[in-house]
Amino acid sequence: MDTSITVKVISGLIILLLIIRLLGKKELSQFTPFDFVYLLVIGGFLEESVYDEKVSVWEVLYTIILWAILIYFIETIVRKFDKMKPIIKGEPAIIVNDGELDIKELKRNxxxxxxxxxxxxQQGIFSIKELKFAILEPNGHLSVLKNENYSPVTAEMLHLHPNKSSLSHLLVDEGKIKEKTLKLIGKNKEWLMNQLNNEGYENIKEIFYAEWSEVNGFTIKANS
Known part of the structure; x- marks a missing residue:
């Protein structure tokens, strides 16, 4: 019995991981209700079958694999046929359109x-009059665009020219050089050590955290 449970759990976990990969690189907040339902269903399959001696390992595998094939088939249809996507996964709904609340769309959803x-x-908006557009996404999230009168002031409005922004890269983590990151940005250890020496650090072990960006240079936190 213990062996059977072990095989069921391991097999179920492997197939579950494969199914999650089929969903692509989504955060949980990006999952549609349909995504959640078929993950819950497969979880139910595993829960009901793991401790049931009448259900064999092969029956568990067959059920989960069949469910995975169906999911893959549906995901393929959604990707290839745009008309099927709204039916299966839903579509965005404009709740506030150019400052006007659409009551019909509100009730329909x-x-x-x-x-x-x-x-x-939850998005820091306390009145509908602050909105220009509000769109209810298929995952239930509300995307908003504020009315111009309530939008934050931008550098463009003030005719300012701020410095360009750039990604920062973690080069030293707890006294260890991140060699892959160095390679990614086209640098090497010699360059890093020269730069750290210029910043006043001779021993890499002195540094707890060091990040670098092309625009802002180094940000370093030494070990206390």
């Missing part, structure tokens, strides 16, 4: 006014 206000407050 079974969204109550107070629910909408809660979602807006």
């Amino acid at each position: 079974k969204l109550e006014s107070e629910q909408l206000r809660t979602m807006l407050r």
Whole structure:
């Protein structure tokens, strides 16, 4: 019995990981209700079958593999046929259009006014009049575009020319050089040590954290 449970759990875990890979590189917040449902269903398969002696390992594998094939088939259809995507996974709904609340769209999506206000407050918006557009995404997230009068002031509005931004790269982590990162940015250890020497550090073990960006240079935190 113990062997059977072990095989079921390991097999189920491997197939579950493969199914998650089929979903692509999504965060949980990007999952549609459909994505959640078929993950919950496969979890139910595993839960019901692992400790049931009447269910064999092969029956578990068959069920999960069949479910995985169906998921893959559906995902393929969604990718290839645009008309099927709204039917299977839903589509964005414009709740506020050019500053006007669309009551029909609100009701069609079974969204109550107070629910909408809660979602807006979570994004720092406390009145519908602050909105120009609000779009309810298929995953239930609300994307908003503020009215121009309530948008933050930008550098362009003030005719300013701020410095360009650039990615920072972690080059030293707890006294260890991140060689892969150095290679990624086209640098080497010699360059790094010369730069750290210029910053006043001779021993790499002195450094707890060191990041570098092309625009801002080094940010270093020494070991205390």
